[in-house]
Each structure stands twice: as structure tokens, then as C-alpha cells.
Amino acid sequence: MSSFAAERRATYREVLAVRQFRALFVAQLLSLVGDRAAAVALGVLVYERSRSPLLAATVFGLTFLPHLFAAPLSVLVDRMPRRRVLVLCDLARVPLVLLMLVPDAPLALLFVLLGLVTLCEVPFDAARTVVMRSVLDDDQYPVGVALSSAVYEASLLIGSLGGGLLVAALSVRGCLLFDVATFVVSAVVVRLLVDEHAPVVEPDEQQSGLRQTLHFLLAPATRRMLWLALVVAGVATGAEGLSVTVAYSLGGGASLTGVLAAAIPAGTLLAGLLVPRLLTRTQQRRVALPLAGVTVGALALCALPVGVPTLVGLWALIGAGCAVLVIANPVVMAAVPDAHRGRAFGICSSVLMAAQAVGILAAGTLADHLSPTRALAVLGGLGAVALLPVALRGLAAAEGAADARHEVVAG
Template sequence: MAATKQPGRLSGRHRRPPETRITYREVVAVREFRALWLGQGMSLLGDQLAQVALAVLVYSRTGSPLATAAVYALTYLPPIIGGPLLAGLADRHPRRRVMLSCDLLRALALGAMAVPGMPFAALCALVFLVVLLGAPFTAARAALLPEVLEGDRYVVGSALQNVTNQAVQMLGFAAGGASIAVLGPYRALALDCATFLASALVIVAGVRRRPAPHRGEGGRPSMWTMTAAGARLVFGERRLRTLVLFAWLCGFYVLPEGIAVPYAATLYRGDLSVPAITGLLMAAMPLGTVVGAFAFGRFVTPSCRLRGMGWLAMLTCAPLVLCAMRPPLEWVLALWVLSGVGGAYQLAANAAFVQCVPSAGRAQAFGLVQSGLLAAQGVGILIGGAAAQRLGPEPVVALAGAAGLSVAAVLAMLWTESRTEIISTVRAPAT
């Protein structure tokens, strides 16, 4: 006897399966992810220590603030150049091999930098090389991670890495000065060299070999061919263009960190020094990002992340508009932390981007997006600094928030037209 279908209910065939939430414990249980996670944490901690060591070393040898700033600026330029050109190496060669080569070459360069008496010009060239090699390493790692963590595990793993990176950066900068006072700048650089060697050992032990993505009868395509193909891939499809613009939105909401020192001077009130206030301001957004990424990855279902992406993108910029009211320090910190919480939308944008990009061109695509990301941050901070010189920091932060909010609202509307297909693919299959 055939069963009758009750009105108002979905049949079993059309009932949507429940979405499962992946836990951090499940992600950490994946051996290859542990290796990538541990290696990244070690090398990042060493990098933060090395940045402080370089600043101390260059200033002590030259006595020039300009030279010190120039060496620091070298950490921004190479990825913008190297991302589009070198990221494709991870699509032409096995990604594990690319990561190992970059780690070993960076360790060699840092070992040379740690030699006392290294000429200033050679020091600058080595800094440029170390940061340049980070572009293919990051692209290879970003392209490999979706193969290590499939489905929602990728988002949760990305959230865990984001939390770890923010925490390591804060720890590295906070402990860097004290460590260099004990070790000295040259030993600190040698320690950074050791972290890259340790990262290489972890990758050898924990990440399995995979073939190069491009294996055709016609041989591997040239670097220029792959760069052009990556640009066509990223910017030739509407969904990908929207996701890329979501990523580059950070050019608006990172601007306050670039003018934190003059902003701190306006908040000076006697009981806290300007450097202390600057440290609080610069830590506010990373703190919000840690909280937002943890909650977003742990407690929000995959489809809800994608649906809420536009709203969170607007949240990154909306609190900054209130800085026009010149609130006191406590309120400014709360607003900046809230802005950092909204930045968790980048996890959903990253996951959606991975779903839309084929594996064979993933590294090149990530490299292009990363280069644009750094360029957006650098240009945003540069424009913000010039504007703050004339208008003051509070109105500039508010204007950046208003402009970013407007762009985020447009992107949110565009995203509603593209997200349906992606959301349908993140639901667990019926069993």
C-alpha cells in the first residue's frame, strides 16, 4: 500500500540533509594539516622577531630613520611584484617541493644576514630575496591546503590558522624587543634562519609527495603564459571578481592601523603614553579578528557563513564611521575590535574562492589575489597618511569607514546573485 504524502512536509527525497559543523579537534587530527600549521607558526614567529631585529640593526648601523623605514618598506614591495610572476611556480612544479625550496633558500639568506659586518646594500638585497621567496611559498601552501582539508574542514582549518597567525604576530612583536635585548640582532636573525630549517623538516616529515598540477603532453606552460591565464581566470568570471573585491576591501579597514601613532597622539590623556596607546590601538583589530575567526569557524554553519558574508563585510567598516564623533580611547578600542570581528568574512570569501577555482590554477590565482591584497593595504595606508596630515586622523578613519561601507554594500548585493550555487555545494550529501 503506497504511503500518502502529508501536506506541508517535504518528502524524504527532497528533504535537505542537516549541515554538520567541523570541530577544531577534527582538523588538528589531520597529520598533513598539523605539519603545515606548525611550520607556518614557527616561521611566522621567527619573522616577527627578525623584523624587530632588522629595525634595530639598521638604525644602530646607520642612525637614519629613513634607512630604517626603507628596509621595512622592502617587506611590502617584493610580494606585489613576486605574487603574479612567481606564484605560478606552485602550479608548474610539485607544491611540496616548492615549499621546501623556498624554506631552504630563505634559511640560507637569513644565515648570511646573521653574519656580523654584512654590508648595508647586501643586507637590503637579502631582505628583498627573503620576502620575495615568500610569494611562491604562500601560494603553494594556499593551493595545497584545500587538498589536505576538504569541504568545511578547509574553512575551520583556515580559521584556526588565522587565529594562530594573529596570536603569533602579537606575541612576536610584544616579545621581540625583550628577546633582542638578550640575544642581540644577529642572533635573532640566526634564530629566524633556524625556524625556516625547522619548517622544512616538518614539511618533509608530515606532508606527502604529490605530482605537479600541470602534466600535459605539451610540457609545462611558461611563467608568462600562466600569469596571463591566472589573470583571465580570476577577473574573467563574475563570482570570482566579486570574491576578489571582497578580499581587497581590507584596503579600507586596515587604514586605521597605518595612522595609529597620530591617532594615539590625539587620545593622549596623561595616564598612558602615546606608545602605550599606539600598542593598544594596533592590537585592537587583530584581537577582534581572533575572536571573530574562532566563533565564525566553530559555531556558524557553512551556508550561514556564505549568507552572512556581505553583512560581516559591512561590519568591518561601519564602526569606523563613528570615529568622526571623536570618542574616548575606550570607545575607539571597542569600535576597532568590532571592526576586526567583522573581518571574519574573509574566511567565507576564501572558501568560496577555493570552490570556484580549479586546482591546476589555484596557486597562480592565490598569488594574484595576495599581491592585490598587499597593494590595497599599502595604497590605503599611504593615502590615509597623506589625508591625515591635512585633516587629522579621526575624520580620515571615518571617511575610510564610510567609503568601505559603501563598497561593501555594493559587493553584498552582487554576492546575493552568486551565492546560491555555491551554498548548494557546501551541504552534506544525504545518506
């Protein structure tokens, strides 16, 4: 009873009033805005020089690939002061982007530079997350995660449009210089407003290894929450990967593609902001499985002969269920000691990226043999099967608790 009474719902104003979180929030915002603009600008540059849609698409693919190598890079966060990692990652990206401005630079060089720029995001995000966990208390941290997630989803939602407008207004060169400026300002903000946050060094070096980090991540409660997040991320990303195919199969073309592509991040943004604001930490953990069920259920309903507005609503529900990821982050960070959080963040990022890749591959394979909407329904069914072990374990735990209460009453 006392643990429930101790929990409270922190407000967004309260979280934004924390100086160091506010600095991290601004740094993340600057980084995302600059990166989205630079990705669009580089995509335009590559297409103008090559006239190859594949090479232009490769630009956007390279913004995700380095996260597969997140685990080894994130170890830096457990070895160096976290503020230093943040500043070095920002400053390292400045010369890399400037090199992209070299006239007639080979496309292969541009791809390598973009990959290296994205690679710097991995320890930056890990350090930002670990510092955020340190400066916010247990009730504030889920709200801080929600704000960070909202910024990310909003960048996906408006990134292409905003990047296109910036390219039109500033030119490709101007967008890349704008990206450089965001990194410089971010580094200054972090250096002036964020404390050093030296990592906790454990006396036994072996205890800081991969095996011990996995031990924390694979604890039953943490493992179940991670599994929910992986399943939801995988099937939701698979649905996003079919947005073009679904739109054209319904005769909607490019306009419907844009609406569907925006519906999932919009649903994630809204639900991600509401869940931590309206629910306590215990309540959030309780709704994690139902939220995952919303995603797979909405996918399954896509096979029904519904109109386009209803389909868009279902896609927004797919995104709403992704609020599970906002719930999972605080659970994982609470289960892992400070000395292991950088590595833990990297492992989770790598596994999450792998789950998204599997989701896209599965969705594409299904769509090759079925209609796009039926492929989505089957993907939802596979997701439901994957959630079944967690659901059964939760049911068994509930029955065990009910039996225990009955014995107490009978006694």
C-alpha cells in the same frame, strides 16, 4: 535542501588531527616566529648602525613589498611538486639569513638579503595554501584557514614584544641564528610529514595560462567575494596606518598607539576563529557582506566624540569585520581548479597588497586635511560606497528569489 543538510561545522580538533595539515601548521608557525624575531633584530641592527628611524622602518616595509610580485612566483606551485616548493623555500632562506651575520655588512646588502628572504615567503605560502586545500575536505578547509589566519594575526599581535624580548635575551646574532633554525626545522617537518602533491597538468597548456585563471577568479560569485575582501583589507589597513596619529591626537602617546595597533588584529583573530566554527559554509557566505559593513560602520563611528575605551572597541570591530578574508579564501579555492590554484593565490595576494597600499595612502591623504578621527570616518564612508554595488546586487537577487517563491505559491 540536501546541500544544506550535507554541510556541517568541522571542529578545530578534527582539523588538527589531519597529519599533513598539522605539519603545515607547525611549519607556518615556525616561519612566522622566526621571521618576526629576525625582522625586529634586523631593525635594531640597522638603527644601531645608522641611527635613522627611516632606515629602521624600511626593514619592516621590506617584509611586505615582495608580495606585490606574488603572481609570477606563485606559478611555481602549479609547475612543481608542492612539497618540493615548500622545502626549497625554507632551505633557500638559510644561506640568505646567514649572510646577514657577516660583520659590518653594508646596510644595502642587508636590505637586499631581507627582500630575498621575504620573496621566498610568496611561493611558500601559495604551496602551503594549495596543499592545505588538498588535504582538508570542504567543511574542514574553512576551519584550517581560520587556524592559519589566527597564527598570522597572533604573530602580529605579539611579534614586536616577543621579538624585542628575544633580541634582549639572545642578541641580534642569536635572533638571526634562531631564524635559521626555524627554517631548517620547518623543512624537515614538511619533508617527513607532507606528501609530495604533484601538480595537476592539463593537456592543453593554454588552459593553464593567466587568462584562464582570471576567468575562474572573475566568475560573479568569486568576484563579489574578492571585492568584499579587498575593500575591507584596504580600509582596515588604512586605519592601522593612522594608529600613531590617532593616539597622539587624543593625548595617548605611545601606550595608546600600542593598544590601537593591537586592537585590529585582536578583533580579526577572535572573529576569524568564531565564524568558521559556528557557521556552515553557506551561512558564512551570507554574513560576508554584513561583516564588511561592520568594518566600514565602525570606521564611520570613529568621528563621534567617544572615550578611549569605546574607540578601542570600535577598532576591535574594524578587525572583526576582517573575518571576511577568512570566508573569502575557501570560496576562491573552491572556484579554482587545482592546476590554477598557485597562480590564483599569487594574483589574490598581489591585488590584496595593492588594496592595502591604496588604503594606507588614502588614509594618510585624508589625515593631512582632516582630523585623524574624521579621516577614519571618511575612509569608512568611501568603503561603504565601494560595498554598495555588492549590496544592491544581493538585494536584487533576494527580491528575485522572493518573486520566484511567490509565483510557485500562486501557481
